[in-house]
Amino acid sequence: MHMADALISPEVGISFWALSVGGIAYSAKKLKDNMDDKLIPLMGVLGAFVFAAQMINFTIPGTGSSGHLGGSMLLSILLGPYAAFVVMASILTIQALFFADGGLLALGCNIWNLGFYTSFIAYPLIYKPLAKNGKNTFLATLLSSIIGLQLGAFSVVLQTYFSGISELPFKAFVMLMQPIHLAIGIVEGIVTTAIIRFAASVKPDILEGVYNLNNQNTTGSMKKVILMFLILTFVVGGFLSWFASSNPDGLEWSIEKVYGKPELPEKEGGILTKIKEIQEKFAILPDYTFKKVETKETPAQKEEEKYPNIDVGTTVSGVVGSIMVILLLMGTGFLIKAFKKRTV
């Protein structure tokens, strides 16, 4: 479920970059405030562990297909939310750089989808309260893995949808993503619990030491963090919508598809206008309300508005031009190579 550069619009990519960089900066600050230096090599090595563990495949019981560990829940349990988020972000960065899994612009989306929800929502809100006294750890891990992955998968759908590059209908995409990630979440929960239990049964003292480091680093309430991220989300939402109104091919376009018009019809005067004024000041997406509105246009008009005009006359020179450019490109490549051989 790694997002790819090809499927997102710059607005979505940049917004989620901002969110993820904010998350990393905040976590880094939190870690710095009360950090044991011991945590630094531990974070690095555990990141490498997740990386290596992801490379080993196992057979998923009952299906015969193979899967691998995701690791974000495991990291959250071992290292606490802040360190886990930073480690997950670093893993995704290396995956993007060295395996082209995801992309440079989509990296923000991926860090958000695969790191944020598990570390900052599922872990503090589900795992922590459920597994308070070391009881119910299996249930807690299972539930938080599932919820973390569900939120992540839904986030992928939203990002794809708001980018407007893919034609996949929202509903169909949701119906596709959520059940798959329910299964993945269950497997992830089981594997995470099993690995931690196995390690604890073989060397209980070692895991104790890790947990102690973790507790030391996660003092203070998570409420503030969640509040901060909510505010951040609103700010980014505002940024996104500002872009949307200035760039009709991305966001507006997808809204257009839903409503049939770029702007929603409005009534003059009255309380609605007032509300709209207030809403425009504070709203995440001022241009549109998420409400089904009847459109009066005929389908034919809709079609015409929806598609850009493509002039057939210029396509001939377009085709010729492309061929020329492709030849030029290949020529450049070969020339450089030939030149290099001669100089060597």
Place this chain on the structure above:
Amino acid sequence: MKFDNEFFSLGYIDRLSYKETFIHNIDARVKLAISLVFIICVVSFPKYEVLSLIPFFIFPVVFLAVGEIPLNFVLKRIALVFPFVFFIAIFNPIFERKVAFYIFNIPATYGMLSFFSILIRFVLSVSMLILLVATTSFSGICYALKYFRVPEIFITQLLFLYRYIFVLSEEAMRMVRAKDMRSFGKKGTELKFYVKLAGTLLIRSILRAEKIYYAMLARGFKGIMPYRKKRIFEKKDFIFLIVSVLLLYVFRFFDVIKLIGRIFVRGL
């Protein structure tokens, strides 16, 4: 043999990044910034745009040829991550069947246009990223990140992770091989074996982290990893930056393809 392939390709990129060519010697900050701007330019085109994307291939081509990176390697990497994007993109021609224009009486629908647009975006962005990493050492990238004010802890984490990926992957590979030798076919890939394998690896990792920590303390570790010293911004970096930005600007805002095509058609 998936495991071995992934492991070796990671090491292979690392080795490629230490070559000495013009592209390799360009400042990492310039390359990183240009790559990001390149990707933003590419993905910011309207969704039905196909032809305007083609000139952008000059960047991967130059990186490939000047940086002496094998084409096969890049193609293989692209193929590895191709399925997800293809799977999403294939729905476009299915859901959008309005005909945009005809080429020799073959109808081209808007769905097909956006399908090809996504594929070209994909190849451009992925190949650029692969080539960036293959022509820039990892410490260079980390230095660039530091320059762009990325938090210190994150960069330390990246450097650590990168170093220990090789160590722990090798360890994991040895364990997997030992297990494979003692099991036939699909046997040994069951969940319970995986858990024991991963659990053992986890314990070894934590123990290793402790040893590393003491070794670092002995060498004067104070919470921050030292890395490559400051690089001077040279004249060639500056020229590379200016030329790249100019090219990106022209490719993004002018219809280069039609311009060249028109000149050529008139010439005939």
